[in-house]
Amino acid sequence: MSENLTPETDLTKPVIPAAARQGKTSSRAIVHFVAPLEETPLAAIDNVDESEAPLSLWADAWRNLRRQPLFIISAILIVLVLVVAFLPQLFANVDPTSCTLNDSSAGPRGGHPMGFTLQGCDVYSRMIYGTRASLMVGVFTTLGVLVFGGIMGALAGYYGGWVDAILARLGDVFFALPLILGAIVMMQLPAFRDNRSVWTVVLTLVIFGWPQIARITRGAVIENRNADFVTAAKALGLSRFNALVRHVLPNSLAPIIVVASISLGTFIVAEATLSFLGIGLPDTVMSWGNDIAAAQPQVRNNPGVLLWPAAALSVTVLSFIMLGDALRDALDPKARKR
Amino acid sequence: MVMFTLRRFLQLIPVFFGATLLVYFLVFATPGDPIAALSGGKPMAPAVQAALRAQYNLDQPFWIQYGLYLKNLVTLNLGQTFSGQDVSAVIGRAYPVTARLAFMALAIEAIFGVLFGVIAGLRKGKLFDATVLVASLVVIAVPTFVLGFVLQLVIGVQLGWARPTVSGAAPWNELILPALVLGLVSLAYVIRLTRASISENMNADYVRTATAKGLSRGRVVVVHILRNSLIPVVTFLGADLGSLMGGAIVTEGIFNVPGVGNLLYKAILKGESATVVAVVGILVIVFVVANLVVDLLYAWLDPRIRYV
Numbered sequence: 001m002s003e004n005l006t007p008e009t010d011l012t013k014p015v016i017p018a019a020a021r022q023g024k025t026s027s028r029a030i031v032h033f034v035a036p037l038e039e040t041p042l043a044a045i046d047n048v049d050e051s052e053a054p055l056s057l058w059a060d061a062w063r064n065l066r067r068q069p070l071f072i073i074s075a076i077l078i079v080l081v082l083v084v085a086f087l088p089q090l091f092a093n094v095d096p097t098s099c100t101l102n103d104s105s106a107g108p109r110g111g112h113p114m115g116f117t118l119q120g121c122d123v124y125s126r127m128i129y130g131t132r133a134s135l136m137v138g139v140f141t142t143l144g145v146l147v148f149g150g151i152m153g154a155l156a157g158y159y160g161g162w163v164d165a166i167l168a169r170l171g172d173v174f175f176a177l178p179l180i181l182g183a184i185v186m187m188q189l190p191a192f193r194d195n196r197s198v199w200t201v202v203l204t205l206v207i208f209g210w211p212q213i214a215r216i217t218r219g220a221v222i223e224n225r226n227a228d229f230v231t232a233a234k235a236l237g238l239s240r241f242n243a244l245v246r247h248v249l250p251n252s253l254a255p256i257i258v259v260a261s262i263s264l265g266t267f268i269v270a271e272a273t274l275s276f277l278g279i280g281l282p283d284t285v286m287s288w289g290n291d292i293a294a295a296q297p298q299v300r301n302n303p304g305v306l307l308w309p310a311a312a313l314s315v316t317v318l319s320f321i322m323l324g325d326a327l328r329d330a331l332d333p334k335a336r337k338r
Numbered sequence: 339m340v341m342f343t344l345r346r347f348l349q350l351i352p353v354f355f356g357a358t359l360l361v362y363f364l365v366f367a368t369p370g371d372p373i374a375a376l377s378g379g380k381p382m383a384p385a386v387q388a389a390l391r392a393q394y395n396l397d398q399p400f401w402i403q404y405g406l407y408l409k410n411l412v413t414l415n416l417g418q419t420f421s422g423q424d425v426s427a428v429i430g431r432a433y434p435v436t437a438r439l440a441f442m443a444l445a446i447e448a449i450f451g452v453l454f455g456v457i458a459g460l461r462k463g464k465l466f467d468a469t470v471l472v473a474s475l476v477v478i479a480v481p482t483f484v485l486g487f488v489l490q491l492v493i494g495v496q497l498g499w500a501r502p503t504v505s506g507a508a509p510w511n512e513l514i515l516p517a518l519v520l521g522l523v524s525l526a527y528v529i530r531l532t533r534a535s536i537s538e539n540m541n542a543d544y545v546r547t548a549t550a551k552g553l554s555r556g557r558v559v560v561v562h563i564l565r566n567s568l569i570p571v572v573t574f575l576g577a578d579l580g581s582l583m584g585g586a587i588v589t590e591g592i593f594n595v596p597g598v599g600n601l602l603y604k605a606i607l608k609g610e611s612a613t614v615v616a617v618v619g620i621l622v623i624v625f626v627v628a629n630l631v632v633d634l635l636y637a638w639l640d641p642r643i644r645y646v
Contacts, residue, residue, distance in 0.1 A: 220457035
């Protein structure tokens with residue numbers, strides 16, 4: 001076996017090119033080195049245990065993720081933010097709603113590391129307690145967008161034809177309206193303006209945020225709908241719809257999850273922007289966006305009141321973007337090889 | 339290619355009507371009486387109110403209102419604002435400001451984004467690359483309005499390098515700061531796109547061929563690698579131009595820029611459907627045309643792409 005691998009001519013020997021041999025100068029000294037043969041890792045190939053099932057995309061991705069510092073950092077941050085959202089009392093022992101005007105815009109002091117707002121509320125405590133509302137908007141909007149946009153995109157991509165044409169145009173209408181603009185108009189409606197809460201903000205953002213996921217899902221489903229495993233499933237008697245749900249969709253999940261993770265961050269920012277414009281969450285709900293908006297008039301005298309919730313917001317958004325980045329790398333084996 | 343362009347414009351029609359109808363309906367459904375608000379809460383003679391309602395077609399049901407609006411649109415009459423100005427004149431004043439702002443922001447994105455992206459992509463894994471990557475992530479994560487306030491505070495107020503707010507005429511030099519805020523987030527995306535694209539193409543066969551032909555490094559990078567890496571960047575810039583031309587409600591609000599975003603925000607709060615729908619209509623058209631131009635640019639960047 002090994003004899004066959006040795007080339008007949010020894011390529012590592014210097015080769016003198018024809019042009020150089022005819023040359024006027026005594027260019028016999030010019031030598032060309034040919035690159036060594038690429039070695040095939042025969043041993044590695046021989047050692048692959050064929051009886052063992054190959055790693056699934058997800059197992060492979062998980063193995064890759066565990067080694068990525070980007071993923072580890074973002075995962076730790078996200079877990080921390082989740083814990084803060086669920087159990088804020090563990091992190092702050094000052095009541096964020098008990099404010100004394102004596103402390104108005106006071107600087108940091110013992111037990112109050114970030115100072116006080118204009119109303120004399122503890123900035124640190126408000127930052128901790130504001131986590132829940134901001135995170136809820138992000139998580140539930142992403143879930144809503146995944147379900148609604150996912151269904152629309154999957155139907156459009158899988159069935160094609162007139163279903164696709166109608167859903168694609170409908171998506172274009174919503175896509176052409178910027179998220180914030182649509183949300184501003186929507187939040188003016190009586191049903192929304194009179195019942196402002198986390199849920200109305202979520203609903204508004206879902207209505208104007210779904211086309212993006214729909215487009216991604218549509219593309220992924222089109223890529224998979226004619227794959228051999230789908231044909232096989234149908235040949236085995238699975239109905240067309242069941243083939244979509246059980247075979248096409250699970251295989252299209254990777255790009256959808258990546259985009260969903262990144263857009264979770266954008267939805268948190270969108271909530272803050274709406275609250276900043278005064279039409280997002282009601283003032284009674286503690287959120288980073290509301291606190292930033294309230295701090296805005298005093299930004300020149302007491303910038304910390306604005307900067308701390310803004311920093312918390314940015315770190316949260318950043319960790320979801322990093323998670324999406326890490327997932328993209330892990331779920332795309334082709335890009336990883338480089 | 340003519341057919342392709344034509345088909346694109348045909349596709350624009352349902353999107354245009356859909357978007358304007360949607361916005362018209364949302365503004366219509368918004369409560370509050372814009373006519374009563376005109377007199378500042380003081381009582382107004384019923385006859386005057388009725389006359390004003392009839393003037394703005396507010397006494398008609400929704401479909402008639404929208405139909406009358408479309409009828410006026412055919413004759414390029416965009417209607418009037420509640421203070422009696424022509425909507426086309428109001429938009430005509432605001433649009434040049436937004437266009438200047440969008441152009442500056444786009445220039446910042448394109449020039450610095452491609453420059454930094456190319457350098458980072460060529461030196462993947464080095465210090466410059468790592469710094470640019472981390473910085474771009476941070477810029478993406480910070481909300482625009484926070485970025486706006488911080489830059490306004492630091493550059494505008496504390497350092498005094500630029501005017502913190504923009505005056506009525508909005509000349510070029512006063513728009514630098516808002517343009518920077520608008521451009522920064524997209525700048526981060528352009529850098530990341532360019533970097534990924536460059537580092538992917540660097541190992542392509544044609545690059546090795548170009549180097550083997552004896553071309554200089556600069557020529558290889560600019561003519562061969564860059565041109566082949568620009569498609570995703572151009573796509574992004576085109577879509578971004580579309581959204582920039584729609585006016586930036588938040589940034590224009592912070593820096594008091596008298597542009598389309600400001601106009602739109604005020605019009606929404608006043609329930610002035612004529613202005614809102616006109617701006618949204620323009621926005622949709624600009625958005626679609628920008629995407630069309632991007633598609634046509636593909637063919638120039640990569641002659642293998644043909645449209646039939």
